[in-house]
Amino acid sequence: MLERNQREQQRISDELQQKILALTQTLATTTSSLTSQLTELNKQLTTLTAPISSSHVTKLADMVETTTTAHHTRLVQLENLIVRILMTLETQSKQLESFTYMLNSLQEPLPPAKKKERACGPQCSHCEPFYVGNPAKGGRCVPCLEYCNQHTNICVEAGQLDFNESAGNLSPAEFLESFKQIEHGPLELAECRFCQNNTMGTQCEECVEGYFVVGKDIARGCRPCECHGHGDICDRRTGENCNCRNNTENDRQCSQKSGKNSAIPCWNLQCSKCKENFQGVPTNGHQCYRHMRLEQDYCLDPETQECSPDPNLLPQGRTMFFVVQPRYMNVDIRVIMDITSGAADLYLSAKEDTFVVEVNHTTGAHVVSVDRKYGVGLTGDLTANTSFPAAAALRNATDAPWLLQPRHATPSGLATYVTVRDPREFLLVRNLQHRLVVTVPQNVYDLRSTRLYLVISGASEVPTRGSLFFRQDQTRIDLFVFFSVFFSCFFLFLAACVVVWKVKRAFDIRRARRLHAAQMEHMARRPFAKVCLSILDEEESGESFRSPLRKKPQRRALRDSPKSVPVPCGSVRPVAVEPTGDGAAAVTTLLVQLPGGLSAPVRLALASALVAVRSSSGGAAGGIRAAMRRRTSHINL
Structure with missing residues (x-):
């Protein structure tokens, strides 16, 4: 508050000096204007060549006198104003000097030898103003600076200098008069006033809100809370527990268990981490x-x-x-x-x-x-x-x-x-x-x-x-579309496979038909012959017989294929003979009459056998060779 009053006095002094400077400039301008007007009038009087009438001279003299009187009156007013401003400035300067002198005297520490001499009163029962103690009981008068932890020189009894918010409206004279009313210092319990270095309390023993103790010693003053701009209130003793805002929080290493062992003080880690x-x-x-x-x-x-x-x-x-x-x-x-x-x-x-x-x-x-x-x-x-x-x-x-x-x-x-x-x-x-x-x-x-x-x-x-x-746009799979396309493609592929299988099957059938036709044509081109078979009754089976076509036996030697061949009883003549390449064997096909007579369901059958063709001319081999040499039209069995 003292500093604010000093600044206010300095501001008033600066304003007064500016006003004085402005008035001085106005006075100089007015004087210069008056001088120039008088000079112009003298020039006009000097340059006049025509005879001047007395009335004209009188009129001109009256005009000069009127102008001079007006300027003189204005100069007098300006001088009076400057005098009043100087007197006011001098008065306030004296008050400010006396007040400053008193403050300086209060702030000057006394030598140690004189501290015991700061008693006052008829019986030296009190300390001087701005000292604390009870000399009547042998106490020492302690300076307010020491009593208030080095943060102010002013300490009084309760109720004195309790300006609160009204101190800023006091004039320097009223402020000085309040100090003059203090006759002696407090006896024991004093209240410090105007605590500096961001301190407060009856002895300036604690920090104001938003500050904390520097180095755990209140005499060193208080420093702002280190909340890194995200808070403004912390513990006034430790500087911890900031009211973190802006989605910040205190570092976890400043917990009660690990905070004391941390290399970095916890007051420097407030609001230094982000929330989840x-x-x-x-x-x-x-x-x-x-x-x-x-x-x-x-x-x-x-x-x-x-x-x-x-x-x-x-x-x-x-x-x-x-x-x-x-x-x-x-x-x-x-x-x-x-x-x-x-x-x-x-x-x-x-x-x-x-x-x-x-x-x-x-x-x-x-x-x-x-x-x-x-x-x-x-x-x-x-x-x-x-x-x-x-x-x-x-x-x-x-x-x-x-x-x-x-x-x-x-x-x-x-x-x-x-x-x-x-x-x-x-x-x-x-x-x-x-x-x-x-x-x-x-x-x-x-x-x-x-x-x-x-x-x-x-x-x-x-x-x-x-x-x-x-x-971040990227290709995504729509399951509905994926499976729709997948099954569509699958069934299309399956249908294509069925069509290909059908085509292949039709091609195979056509090919088989063509192959069968070729085989049938090939088989149709193979050599073939007729055999006429005559089956005798059982009573005639023991005798040889002749074919009904046989009429002239004497001509048998002249023909390659006689119409009838005498077949001895018990001889076997093959119907067909298929010889091997070397002529040593042949597959013969025979007609076999089954037993049972007329009542048998099957009386005749074909039988094939692989037989060896011997070189001898007798027996069945001779019949086989004869069959191989001849082409018979029919055989009677």
């Missing part, structure tokens, strides 16, 4: 990104990111974070964003630490920028976020693979299509109001280890409503 379903390293202004699943819609709801029946809307200056993790390593990625109302800005990069989000504490809006280590701003200027030495080093480093290049895309029409071609570029799309389709070919990044990080910011006064999803 989120990815990223939320330190140094970076954020946690919501993990997106393939072909699942996500709404621009800053609270849940889910597409509920009535999702929340994205207000202007609010940001959302998503990360695309590809499922297939050899398929292109398409990120599709639809805006149904309002407008949004989209930022896309393949590095999780590209974008930094800071909060404007005046408006509360989120400001998106590029991490300083990449040496580039959102406008593409290499030195936009980089100091001069770092920028010079970046310009000289020709082989820096981590340099990023911004790429701006302007939305046009109902759908905007953007294809990422360079792995070093990051995409910026401003004021998107309809559909955006971002295509990332699978050969641009190594999809096994690459993730795509998106930042979406509301860009219109009207809250933004929209959705976001990504897909």
Whole structure:
């Protein structure tokens, strides 16, 4: 509060000095104008050659006098105003000097030898103002600086200097008068006023909200909570237990069991991990990104990111974070964003630490920028976020693979299509109001280890409503279509096989018929002969007989084939003889009369036998050779 009063006095002094300077300039301008007018009048009087009448001279003199009087009056008013301002400034300067002198005297530590001499009162029963102690009981007068843990020089009894919120409205004179009312210091229980170094309490013994003790010694002051921008309240003693927001949480190694053995203090690990379903390293202004699943819609709801029946809307200056993790390593990625109302800005990069989000504490809006280590701003200027030495080093480093290049895309029409071609570029799309389709070919990044990080910011006064999803199109098997086509092809193939089998069978039948016809034709061309068989009755079976055609036995020797051949009783003559190639054997076919007489169902049968043809002329062999030599027309048995 003292510093604020000093700043207020300094501001008033600066304003008064500016007013004095302005009045001085006005006075100088007025004087210069008056001088120039008088000079012009003198020139007119000097250059007049014609005789001047007394009335004209009188009129001219009156005009000069009137002008001079008016300017003189104005100069007097300006001088009076300057005098009043100087007097006010001098008065306030004296008050400020006296107040500053008193504060300086309070802040100057006393030598150790004089600490016991800071008693006052008729019997030295009290300490001087801004000292604590009871000299009447042999106590020592302790300076307020020591009593208040080195954070203020002012300590009083309860109820004194208790300005609260009204202290800012006090003038320096009233503030100084309040200090003059303090006659002696408190005896034992004192209350410290105007604690510095972010401390509070009756002895400045604890930190204000949002700060914690440095090194467990309150005399060293308090430092802000290290919540990495995701919280502002922590334990005032340890700096732990931050109120983590933005989908962050404390590091697990800071649990009660392992926190004391950690090499890194736990107050430095607050809000440094992402919750489940989120990815990223939320330190140094970076954020946690919501993990997106393939072909699942996500709404621009800053609270849940889910597409509920009535999702929340994205207000202007609010940001959302998503990360695309590809499922297939050899398929292109398409990120599709639809805006149904309002407008949004989209930022896309393949590095999780590209974008930094800071909060404007005046408006509360989120400001998106590029991490300083990449040496580039959102406008593409290499030195936009980089100091001069770092920028010079970046310009000289020709082989820096981590340099990023911004790429701006302007939305046009109902759908905007953007294809990422360079792995070093990051995409910026401003004021998107309809559909955006971002295509990332699978050969641009190594999809096994690459993730795509998106930042979406509301860009219109009207809250933004929209959705976001990504897909990797590939050939899919529809089971119904697959089995339909499969069975259709199977039955078509089966029908074709049946047709081919039918054709083959018809061809085989035709071929068999032709072969049979050829065989029959071949068989029809074979030699054949007739045999006339005469079967005798049983009573005549023991005698030889002659054929009825035999009439002239004397002519038998003259013919090759007599009409009748005497067959001795018991001789066997074959009907057909089929000799082998060497003539040593033959297949003979005989007619055999079966027993049973007329009552037998079968009386005659053909019998074939393989017989040897001997060289002797007697017996059956002679008959066979005779049959082989002759062609008989009929044989009587």
